[in-house]
Amino acid sequence: MTSAAEIPDTETVPEEPSGGGEPARVAGGIPEATVARLPVYLRALYTLAERGANTVSSDELAACAGVNSAKLRKDLSHLGSYGIRGVGYDVEYLVYQVSRALGLTQNWSVVIVGAGNLGRALANYGGFLTRGFQISAILDSDPSLVGRPIGPVTVRHVTELESVITSNSVAIGVIATPAGTAQVVCDRLVAAGVTSILNFAPLVLNVPDGVDVRKVDLSIELQILAFHAQRRFAERFGQESDSAAEA
Amino acid sequence: MTSAAEIPDTETVPEEPSGGGEPARVAGGIPEATVARLPVYLRALYTLAERGANTVSSDELAACAGVNSAKLRKDLSHLGSYGIRGVGYDVEYLVYQVSRALGLTQNWSVVIVGAGNLGRALANYGGFLTRGFQISAILDSDPSLVGRPIGPVTVRHVTELESVITSNSVAIGVIATPAGTAQVVCDRLVAAGVTSILNFAPLVLNVPDGVDVRKVDLSIELQILAFHAQRRFAERFGQESDSAAEA
DNA sequence: CGTTGTTTGTGAACGAATGCACAAAGTGCT
DNA sequence: AGCACTTTGTGCATTCGTTCACAAACAACG
Ligand SMILES: NC(=O)c1ccc[n+]([C@@H]2O[C@H](COP(=O)([O-])OP(=O)(O)OC[C@H]3O[C@@H](n4cnc5c(N)ncnc54)[C@H](O)[C@@H]3O)[C@@H](O)[C@H]2O)c1
Ligand SMILES: NC(=O)c1ccc[n+]([C@@H]2O[C@H](COP(=O)([O-])OP(=O)(O)OC[C@H]3O[C@@H](n4cnc5c(N)ncnc54)[C@H](O)[C@@H]3O)[C@@H](O)[C@H]2O)c1
Numbered sequence: 363m364t365s366a367a368e369i370p371d372t373e374t375v376p377e378e379p380s381g382g383g384e385p386a387r388v389a390g391g392i393p394e395a396t397v398a399r400l401p402v403y404l405r406a407l408y409t410l411a412e413r414g415a416n417t418v419s420s421d422e423l424a425a426c427a428g429v430n431s432a433k434l435r436k437d438l439s440h441l442g443s444y445g446i447r448g449v450g451y452d453v454e455y456l457v458y459q460v461s462r463a464l465g466l467t468q469n470w471s472v473v474i475v476g477a478g479n480l481g482r483a484l485a486n487y488g489g490f491l492t493r494g495f496q497i498s499a500i501l502d503s504d505p506s507l508v509g510r511p512i513g514p515v516t517v518r519h520v521t522e523l524e525s526v527i528t529s530n531s532v533a534i535g536v537i538a539t540p541a542g543t544a545q546v547v548c549d550r551l552v553a554a555g556v557t558s559i560l561n562f563a564p565l566v567l568n569v570p571d572g573v574d575v576r577k578v579d580l581s582i583e584l585q586i587l588a589f590h591a592q593r594r595f596a597e598r599f600g601q602e603s604d605s606a607a608e609a
Numbered sequence: 610m611t612s613a614a615e616i617p618d619t620e621t622v623p624e625e626p627s628g629g630g631e632p633a634r635v636a637g638g639i640p641e642a643t644v645a646r647l648p649v650y651l652r653a654l655y656t657l658a659e660r661g662a663n664t665v666s667s668d669e670l671a672a673c674a675g676v677n678s679a680k681l682r683k684d685l686s687h688l689g690s691y692g693i694r695g696v697g698y699d700v701e702y703l704v705y706q707v708s709r710a711l712g713l714t715q716n717w718s719v720v721i722v723g724a725g726n727l728g729r730a731l732a733n734y735g736g737f738l739t740r741g742f743q744i745s746a747i748l749d750s751d752p753s754l755v756g757r758p759i760g761p762v763t764v765r766h767v768t769e770l771e772s773v774i775t776s777n778s779v780a781i782g783v784i785a786t787p788a789g790t791a792q793v794v795c796d797r798l799v800a801a802g803v804t805s806i807l808n809f810a811p812l813v814l815n816v817p818d819g820v821d822v823r824k825v826d827l828s829i830e831l832q833i834l835a836f837h838a839q840r841r842f843a844e845r846f847g848q849e850s851d852s853a854a855e856a
Numbered sequence: 857c858g859t860t861g862t863t864t865g866t867g868a869a870c871g872a873a874t875g876c877a878c879a880a881a882g883t884g885c886t
Numbered sequence: 887a888g889c890a891c892t893t894t895g896t897g898c899a900t901t902c903g904t905t906c907a908c909a910a911a912c913a914a915c916g
Binding site: 419432438 | 893
Binding site: 392397398400401402404405406426427428463464465466468470472479480482483484486487489490493494495533534557558559560564565566572574576578579580581582583584585586587588589590591592593594 | 639644645647648649651652653673674675710711712713715717719726727729730731733734736737740741742780781804805806807811812813819821823825826827828829830831832833834835836837838839840841
């Protein structure tokens, strides 16, 4: 079934001491900018696979992913040499290789802290499960929310944070509490052994070395959009960048 | 009251033809990486202001924002020369200047398309209003949701999209629909004149030149976290990066 | 007014990321 | 087999971003 078995299994993980003028072999052997794009490629590959494609060229895949094809090829070359010249990439095999590179061949347990508007939306969302992320629990400090079923789990009290993490081998914590309590929650997650944190609260979290924090800040995204929108307007009309057009 | 009035109003917006080895004067005169950090600085400044600080040094502000102080100073230098050597920056004045640079001195009307889990969480969120973003409407195609009050507005049918945009001068659209309908929604937003889009649907949107799309993809964030987590585990134990520790 | 101490703003070196352009490596047809 | 054609993988130039380190600018104080 898996045509992957028929692909030459040259497990040539790039391991040469040094390339030359390359980004100096970032941790894990893959540049950070590439890592950030791999999930996009993966999604494009799944879409192509559903559409029945067996192979795909770098041009096609790049178009699906919204990037330059040279960039795509260079990104994939960091995982190994999995393409066939003159043909392209085997979709199924590339899905496997990208998944493996990202660490998606194993299941990851996730705990969500904060069962407010956002936490509930996250827990209700089915899209995480599909890619190897399993929600182990959702916690809140509000007693009136405890016991309430949300998606695949029911809300538990935040005092159970440490026990939930250790008994479920949780590696990823999601913070969806107000900013005021986010640092405390973060500290507890870290103390309990969580080393990967996704933060929705609008503040800069302090964590020790070895802990990886990514933030999702919708307010910041809107402000960046506003900047460019302002720039476009200033360009189009006079360049009076101030005190004009108060809505 | 505003000590800003007592600050020398040297409106020296950097306008020299070319710096030298500098990032070649990105559109708007401010490098993209800097724009992405300005909102973080702004938030740190508000926090400091609430704490009663009148002035702040680049070291302090950088610490609050979680960045290098040299980077902070270079970022701020793109807005103008608003610091006082030997003292630091006037907090209130810097808030004003950063806000102005970001285009936050005017109000921005936002429309949310999709009143599902995520759209409702967004509309309920008060944090947008506080920084000059006003939710004009939330739209959905599901008739059973129309009329339902969410936060400051009530759900309206998506057929009203065009009229809502034109009558409210909406410049920013938020897409919170399933991936299957996101491109269609996007096309309609663009056709109606929206040039800034915040996309939550997991797909790459196609837009014409002149339209600015930013995406928020939680699934991608988790996958990036998984990559680094895997790397840490592989480092700690043997470097068998495959078929190990199935949860 | 000069001296001391502090902090900004920036030149310059370094490092990371992008995109071009092409040789190398493959397919498929005759 | 030989040839034409396609597509990968990558060397290289360029652009963009970060960080160091320091001169210039300002305050404070005697
Ligand atoms: N909702 C949005 O669209 C949105 C947008 C941008 C940012 N955010 C941020 O995301 C976070 C959550 O937003 P929200 O709208 O869900 O807020 P919310 O107020 O609806 O929910 C917060 C929840 O966290 C719980 N909580 C408080 N302290 C806790 C603690 N110590 N331990 C466990 N739970 C605790 C509260 O009981 C509450 O249920 C906030 O920081 C907010 O600023 C939300
Ligand atoms: N909820 C999350 O935590 C989460 C996380 C990551 C990504 N996302 C993405 O965000 C999007 C929304 O997620 P959700 O959980 O709110 O989904 P949802 O299914 O709860 O809500 C989607 C809403 O969009 C409406 N809709 C469908 N087609 C429409 C159209 N053409 N015009 C207007 N409205 C339309 C539906 O009626 C529904 O109310 C999805 O693309 C999802 O993949 C959500």
